[in-house]
Amino acid sequence: MTNSEKQRHDLFLRLYVEHEESLRGFVRSLVPTLEDSREVMQDVAAVLWRKFEDITSMDDFRRWAFGVARFVAMEFLRTRRRDRHVFGDEALRLLAVASEESEDAFEAERRALNDCLRKLKDDQRSLVDEAYKPGVRIDELAARVGRSAMALYKSLHRIRIALMNCTQRVLAQEEPT
Amino acid sequence: MNRTEHELELMRLYLDGVASLEETQELESLIVKDASVRQDFLRYAHLDSALAGVRRSQPSVAPRRSIWLSWRPLAAAAAGIVFGMFCTSVVFGIVGQHGVKKTPLAMLQPSFEDAQMPLAKGFPPAPALWTGDVAKVVPRENGVTPEDGHHMLRLETTTYGKPVLFPRLYQIIALPPSGRALREIEVSASFASADPDSSPHYTVRAYAVNEAPERLGPDWFARHWFIQRDESIASAETCFENPLGNAKWQSIGLRMQVPGKARCLVVFFGVKNHAKSQARKPHYVDAVQVSFVESPSIP
Incomplete structure (x- = not known):
């Protein structure tokens, strides 16, 4: 690797790290199931690096990265998850635009989530810890804890809603008066 | 909503x-x-x-001379742990554990005492080298006194179009062979900011990989990092948001179970300012420790 390649690589990493969480959230909005979105993100990172030399202005990195993520996600769904029902082009375009525009807001919510996770009850926190471990299947987890998969899905849904409301409250309190 | x-x-x-x-x-x-x-x-x-970034957490031991209790809310102190955002590990525990044996791993300049220490950019080309972004070994400055010894590492802040600052630091550490199925490793470092009005996130990450030390380097990094990062045989991350107004050193650490077959540990230390922060003052790292940990067996 030459010096210029190293510099390019270093610049890429910096830009990627800066937008990684936003890209993950965006990809998650496109790809049904968390496991699939994890897989898509690996492809997204690889394609971004492979195509990085094509980008002419670093100011365009964010828009370009979201475009690549959208393309990779749709390719994944088209070729490997034909059984899933997914959104059409216009919805995807609007989601990409909104994701870019709200990147700072989502980052603020991720920060606020830290406080909100601490406010969960022990059993809620345990469920989150277990359900979000890589590779965990909800049906298997449900069998392990003696509940139905639907009950766990619903519980997780309620926890997510509570966390979303909590992050809004936390951020509202941070707003300067 | x-x-x-x-x-x-x-x-x-x-x-x-x-x-x-x-x-x-x-x-x-x-x-x-x-x-x-x-x-x-x-x-x-x-x-x-x-x-999905929140992993099951386990407490790790406070590095030496941890001073966080001076400002840590009492409730969290009593619990002994505090969860970091999107982190795989708890930031650190409250007290040392009796009977825990720590064996430091050989690494370069854990307390940055050599003012002439070279620091290349990017990912390390070989084990036992610090690399990262613009950084410099410095004595006391900007009201920050080294946490360990007489020097510390100053991480500069740079931007790419917007004020999100993320100076980083890497080192590859070769792991000695082991016949054990699992080994526990603790990674910790102390962070401080020259700007008490900022509220940066401090991050510690570690990835264990099967690759031999001589096979790691920028080329490997370019090809495999993103995939390895998710598929590394063991990884852990912890982060901590430094409260506004706190100018003291913060010790942050993690523990991870590493398979005996792991050949290398890549350690990463980073600082990220809030997206809206206008801070341009540097951050500091000192007192890095990477150790094998042996806990006493439960009677």
Whole structure:
């Protein structure tokens, strides 16, 4: 690797790290199931690096990265998850635009989530810890804890809603008066 | 959030991968027509993605001379742990554990005492070298006194178009062979900021890989990092948001179980300022420790 390649690589990493969480959230909005979105993100990172030399202005990195993520996600769904029902082009375009525009807001919510996770009850926190471990299947987890998969899905849904409301409250309190 | 139960349920069904064609079309129609639904759907997806970064946590031991109790809320101190955002590990525990044996791993300049220490940019070309972004070994400056010894590492802040600052630091550490199935490793470092009005995130990450030390380097990094990072045989991350007004050193650490076959540990230390922060003052790292940990067996 030459010096210029190293510099390019270093610049890429910096830009990627800066937008990684936003890209993950965006990809998650496109790809049904968390496991699939994890897989898509690996492809997204690889394609971004492979195509990085094509980008002419670093100011365009964010828009370009979201475009690549959208393309990779749709390719994944088209070729490997034909059984899933997914959104059409216009919805995807609007989601990409909104994701870019709200990147700072989502980052603020991720920060606020830290406080909100601490406010969960022990059993809620345990469920989150277990359900979000890589590779965990909800049906298997449900069998392990003696509940139905639907009950766990619903519980997780309620926890997510509570966390979303909590992050809004936390951020509202941070707003300067 | 002013969403109906039905709208929220549609979002859940889609993201859980169980939405029917009709449910998908209904949600899609809402997303196209209503910007507030679009925004809340993205919030739901981002939250789900963020929760996936929260791993099951386990406490790790406070590095020496930890001073965080001076400002840590009492409740958290009593619990002994505090969870970092999107972190795999607890930031650190409250007290040392009796009978825990620590064996430091050989690494370069854990307390940055050599003012002439070279620091290359990017990913390390070989083990036992510090690399990263613009950084310099310095004595006391900007009101910050080294945490360990007479020097510390100053991490400069640079920007690329917007004020999100993320100076980083890497080192590859070769792991000696082991016949044991699992080994426990503790990684810790102390961070400080020259700007008490900023509220940066301090991050410690570690990745164990099977690759031999001589096979790691920028080329390997370019080819494999993103994939290895998710598929490394063991990894852990902890982060901590430094409260506004705190100018003291913060010791942050993690522990991870590493398979005996692991040949290398890549350690990463980073600082990230809030997106809206205008701070340009440097941050400092000192007192890095990477050790094998042997805990006493439970009687």
